Every structure is written in C-alpha cells, then in structure tokens.
Amino acid sequence: MSSPQGRSASLRGPLIFDASAVFNFGHRGDLGSLLLQLRERFALIVPMRVAEEVIVDKTFAYEDFLSLHFQVEPFVAPKSLAIEDLALLSTRLGQGEIEVLLLAEHLQGTAVIDERAARRVAGRRGIAITGTLGLLAYAVEQALMTDTIALETVERLRRNRFRCPAVGESKTFASYLAHFAAADDQDNRVATER
Amino acid sequence: MHASRIRDLRKRAGLTQADLAQRLGVDTSLISRWEKGEREPSPQQMMDIARAVGVTLDFLLNAQVQPRFMLRGAAPRGMDENHEVRRAITDAEQQIHFLHTVYETAGKPPRKLTLKYDLSAVPEPDLPDFAAELRGVLRLNHFVTLDELKQALRDHNLHVFEWAMPSNLSGMSYRGAFTVIFINALQPKPRRLFTLAHELAHVLFHLDDEQGPGIVSLFSRRDDREERQANQFAAELLMPLDQVNVLKQQMAGRLRTPEGLESLAQMFNVSRDAMFYRLATQRFYDWSEKKRFFSERPIRDDEPIQYRVDDIAGQVSPEFLHTALELYDAGLISAGKLAEWCFASRITTDAYLSDRYFEVASLIV
Numbered sequence: 234m235s236s237p238q239g240r241s242a243s244l245r246g247p248l249i250f251d252a253s254a255v256f257n258f259g260h261r262g263d264l265g266s267l268l269l270q271l272r273e274r275f276a277l278i279v280p281m282r283v284a285e286e287v288i289v290d291k292t293f294a295y296e297d298f299l300s301l302h303f304q305v306e307p308f309v310a311p312k313s314l315a316i317e318d319l320a321l322l323s324t325r326l327g328q329g330e331i332e333v334l335l336l337a338e339h340l341q342g343t344a345v346i347d348e349r350a351a352r353r354v355a356g357r358r359g360i361a362i363t364g365t366l367g368l369l370a371y372a373v374e375q376a377l378m379t380d381t382i383a384l385e386t387v388e389r390l391r392r393n394r395f396r397c398p399a400v401g402e403s404k405t406f407a408s409y410l411a412h413f414a415a416a417d418d419q420d421n422r423v424a425t426e427r
Numbered sequence: 428m429h430a431s432r433i434r435d436l437r438k439r440a441g442l443t444q445a446d447l448a449q450r451l452g453v454d455t456s457l458i459s460r461w462e463k464g465e466r467e468p469s470p471q472q473m474m475d476i477a478r479a480v481g482v483t484l485d486f487l488l489n490a491q492v493q494p495r496f497m498l499r500g501a502a503p504r505g506m507d508e509n510h511e512v513r514r515a516i517t518d519a520e521q522q523i524h525f526l527h528t529v530y531e532t533a534g535k536p537p538r539k540l541t542l543k544y545d546l547s548a549v550p551e552p553d554l555p556d557f558a559a560e561l562r563g564v565l566r567l568n569h570f571v572t573l574d575e576l577k578q579a580l581r582d583h584n585l586h587v588f589e590w591a592m593p594s595n596l597s598g599m600s601y602r603g604a605f606t607v608i609f610i611n612a613l614q615p616k617p618r619r620l621f622t623l624a625h626e627l628a629h630v631l632f633h634l635d636d637e638q639g640p641g642i643v644s645l646f647s648r649r650d651d652r653e654e655r656q657a658n659q660f661a662a663e664l665l666m667p668l669d670q671v672n673v674l675k676q677q678m679a680g681r682l683r684t685p686e687g688l689e690s691l692a693q694m695f696n697v698s699r700d701a702m703f704y705r706l707a708t709q710r711f712y713d714w715s716e717k718k719r720f721f722s723e724r725p726i727r728d729d730e731p732i733q734y735r736v737d738d739i740a741g742q743v744s745p746e747f748l749h750t751a752l753e754l755y756d757a758g759l760i761s762a763g764k765l766a767e768w769c770f771a772s773r774i775t776t777d778a779y780l781s782d783r784y785f786e787v788a789s790l791i792v
Contacts, residue, residue: 251763252763252773252774252777253762253773253777256774256777282478286763286766286772286773286774287773287774289772289773289774290772290774290775308471308474309471310469310470310471310474314470315470316467316469316470316473316488318470319470319473319474319484319488320485320488320489323483323484323485323488323489324485324489324528324532324764325759325760325761325764326760326761326763326764327761327762327763327764327765327766327767327773328474328477328483328484328763328767329763329773330761330763330764331474331484332474348761348762348763349758349761350755350758350759350760350761350764351761352758353758394777394778394781394782394785395781396780396781396784396785
C-alpha cells in the first residue's frame with residue numbers, strides 16, 4: 234500500500250522518482266501537467282536504472298515521457314556509504330530503489346517512492362521521502378490542484394491499478410489522507426512487530 | 428570474498444579484464460587488483476560491476492552459498508561459448524541464491540527433498556521398477572499432466588521454475604539445501620513434461636545433497652550414460668509399459684502413421700518425439716523410420732530470448748512466491764526486490780501486486 238507520508242512542509246528538491254511513481258504520474262494518473270508545474274519548483278530526476286526499468290515496457294511511450302519531464306542521472310553513491318550498507322540494502326530493495334534513495338541522500342533531495350520497505354530504509358538513513366499521494370497533497374496545499382481534482386486523481390489512479398484506498402466519503406484531500414494515515418499506521422505497527 | 432566472485436562473473440559474462448575496465452571507465456590494472464583481492468571496489472563500482480556482468484547487486488555482494496551448474500561432458504563443443512546459455516546458467520545460480528535469501532529473511536529453514544533414491548551404486552538399475560515405485564510414492568496415475576507432476580514434486584519440497592531459456596537448453600537441475608528444477612518455458616507443454624521427468628531423474632540418481640554442481644541438459648548429444656538413464660526413466664514414468672502395450676494393441680495399424688503416433692502421444696501428454704522414443708526403445712519402430720514421422724526442425728539458437736516474462740505466478744515456484752509475498756506484505760522487501768527475485772520487469776511486478784491487492788480488497792467488500 235502506498236503512503237502519503239513525507240508531507241509537503243518537508244518537501245525539498247530535487248525530487249528523485251522511483252519506477253512506480255513514474256508509472257503513477259504517467260499511464261496510471263496522467264499527471265503530466267502537474268509534473269510541468271513541479272518542474273518549475275524542483276529538479277525532477279530519474280536515476281539511470283529506474284529509467285531502464287521504466288522504458289522496458291513499450292506499451293507506454295516512457296522514453297518520450299521521461300525526456301519531456303525528467304533529467305535522467307547516473308547513480309552517484311554518497312561518500313558515507315560502506316559496502317556493508319550496500320550489501321544490506323540490496324537484500325531488501327531493488328537496484329532502482331537503491332539508486333533513488335542513495336541519489337536523494339547524495340543530493341540532499343527527496344525520494345519519491347511508494348514502498349514501505351524503502352520508507353524504513355529512508356528513515357534509518359535520514360533520507361527525506363514522499364510518495365505519489367504526498368506529492369498530490371503538496372499540489373493541493375500549493376494550489377496547483379483543487380481538492381476535487383486531487384480526489385478524482387486518486388480514483389483514476391485506483392482504476393489504473395495503483396494500490397491505495399478508495400476516496401469514499403472524503404470531501405477534501407486532507408481528510409482522505411487522515412483516513413489513510415490511520416490505516417497505514419496500523420499496517421506499520423504490524424510490520425514493525427515482525 | 429568479492430575477488431573471485433568478480434573474476435568468475437566477468438568470465439561468465441564473456442568479458443576480458445580490458446572489456447570490463449572499459450565499461451566501468453577504469454584502468455585494466457585496477458580490475459586485476461580487484462580480482463587478486465589487493466583492492467576492494469567502492470560501493471559505486473560494485474553497482475557498476477553488477478550491471479556490467481548482468482547480475483543483481485545482492486548476488487554479487489551477498490551470495491554465501493554459491494551454487495554451480497556445469498555443462499555436461501557430452502555438451503557440443505563450443506557450447507560454453509554460447510552467451511545465452513551462460514546467461515541462463517548465471518540466472519539459475521542467482522535464483523538459487525534468491526531462494527536462500529527469501530527463506531532466510533522469512534526465518535524459515537530450507538526444506539530438503541524428501542524423495543531419496545540413489546542409482547550410482549547400481550550397475551544396471553531396473554528403471555521400470557523404480558518408475559513404478561515412484562509413481563506410487565507421488566500418487567500419479569498412468570496419464571500424468573505437467574501440472575500434476577509439478578504439484579506432486581512440490582509436495583516433496585522440489586521447486587520448479589519455468590523460465591524462458593535458449594532453444595538448445597531443455598532444463599537444469601540442482602540439489603543442495605533446496606532442490607530446484609528449471610524447465611524451458613518456451614517449449615510446448617508436452618516437451619516440458621518430459622523435461623521435468625528427465626531432470627527429476629538427474630535429481631534422484633545423479634545429484635546429491637552435498638551442493639556439488641547442478642546439471643544443465645541440452646537438446647543435443649544425449650549419448651552419455653546419465654543422459655540415457657534420465658531419458659529412459661522419464662519414458663518409464665510418463666508412459667508406463669503396461670499402458671503403452673494396451674494402447675498399442677488397440678490402435679494397431681494406426682500407429683504406423685504420424686497421426687496415430689500423435690494421438691498416442693496426446694494420451695500420455697507427451698510430445699511425438701517422446702512417444703516415438705518410447706516405442707522405438709520397445710522395437711515397435713525402427714530408429715531409421717523416424718524421418719517418416721517428423722519433418723526436419725532446425726534448432727535455432729540465434730533467436731533473441733525474452734527472459735523477462737509476463738506471468739510471475741507461472742514462472743516461479745509457488746512456495747518461493749508465497750514466501751516472498753509474505754515478506755512484501757510485511758513491508759520487509761519492496762516491489763523492486765520482488766521483481767528481481769522473480770526475474771520480472773517492474774511494470775509486470777507492479778501489475779501483479781495491484782491485481783492481488785484489488786482481488787483481496789474485493790473479497791473483503
């Protein structure tokens with residue numbers, strides 16, 4: 234399940250996107266216009282490995298989508314990273330996700346990634362992180378998008394198979410997130426006990 | 428520890444030290460020093476090495492158990508130079524590492540194969556008897572399907588992975604803490620069934636638990652003793668003699684035509700090749716007749732192989748997938764990690780996880 238955590242108040246650029254976030258802004262959410270607005274405020278980066286993961290599927294024209302909205306950057310490991318850290322990361326995360334987190338650490342930016350396992354790693358390493366819904370929250374707060382459009386976007390994302398709860402009775406994006414966060418905290422408690 | 432690993436994987440990828448140095452943008456002497464253990468690559472270089480030799484970072488850095496697959500002695504000359512075969516072997520070694528990782532992360536011990544047979548000390552084993560006994564143990568009837576055999580083997584802790592592999596590679600088998608058979612998903616189902624039974628023979632008779640090298644079976648030059656034994660055993664297991672004899676009598680002259688042979692093959696869920704082999708070993712057919720039943724089918728190994736498939740559940744062993752999904756649900760691993768473990772693309776993995784999520788959600792509603 235995705236998480237809205239990493240609220241907009243702490244959002245700092247550049248924003249480094251993981252594959253699932255690219256899919257959400259691409260074929261799932263059709264959020265190209267929001268990316269254009271975000272790009273006026275932040276550098277939007279996709280690590281090389283993530284770009285490879287995304288363009289492997291030719292059904293959607295992701296090569297064009299990436300070149301239009303993102304800078305594709307080679308991976309740069311933070312100086313503080315030890316081989317042992319990398320070995321541990323590689324047991325829990327895919328290589329694209331590792332590049333997203335470490336590039337965010339290196340650039341002092343924010344990782345855009347919708348994965349609980351990645352969030353845990355980010356927390357341990359002090360990396361700023363947000364998810365697709367976190368960016369929608371930012372868009373609403375910054376008046377880049379209305380509540381109604383944001384909630385419609387959630388429904389569109391769900392229709393296109395993004396794993397997040399239905400909008401239900403929520404009238405504002407903030408109330409939707411509050412409802413979501415309660416369920417997500419419960420999930421986290423269960424996971425942490427493992 | 429990384430030194431020999433880097434050297435082995437570089438060689439397996441068909442790269443010279445100079446090739447690797449060029450890809451990484453470093454001096455060749457540095458590669459040499461890494462491989463001698465005089466220097467250790469930086470984290471960034473490790474990521475670059477993994478990419479250059481075509482393995483996951485996890486496999487490069489963490490593989491404790493180092494499974495090995497060896498081409499059989501009777502493999503055609505030059506086969507070890509075949510890039511696609513080498514890559515399939517490396518992937519198989521990775522998959523076994525992933526099995527270890529998944530079970531270890533889940534806190535589950537590996538489950539050893541519960542079938543025990545050893546023909547190594549038997550000069551002329553009675554394969555029909557062995558096959559009949561095993562059919563009983565596995566509770567198979569006389570007409571076995573691929574899914575039935577896979578399920579029966581799962582019950583005895585054997586993992587079956589169905590991957591896209593080069594056309595000249597039918598299957599691979601490995602026996603260690605986990606017992607694994609890989610079969611070529613690009614082959615039609617009847618062929619895969621025979622391959623599974625063939626690899627099972629290798630597992631039971633030619634491999635042991637001591638984590639020696641696994642076996643790679645090729646679609647050519649099957650003239651060594653162990654390959655012959657594996658073929659004979661597969662034929663006995665899938666086409667029991669008494670059933671074949673009954674049907675032979677019933678079908679009589681029809682079996683002299685390609686259509687008759689095809690009908691009989693379909694009854695046993697095997698290929699026409701396998702059925703011909705069975706009847707020829709009974710001297711019902713003469714080997715020289717084979718041309719009458721088959722048109723020439725060139726084996727091509729120059730076709731590009733699509734290793735990434737769109738069917739995660741169909742490709743990996745159900746137990747492996749189940750345990751990996753438990754880890755994903757607990758937030759211990761990411762979708763990207765699951766994609767690596769299943770040799771699937773991110774978009775396929777995301778779609779699979781989404782379908783599963785919405786399926787559960789609809790059940791709850």
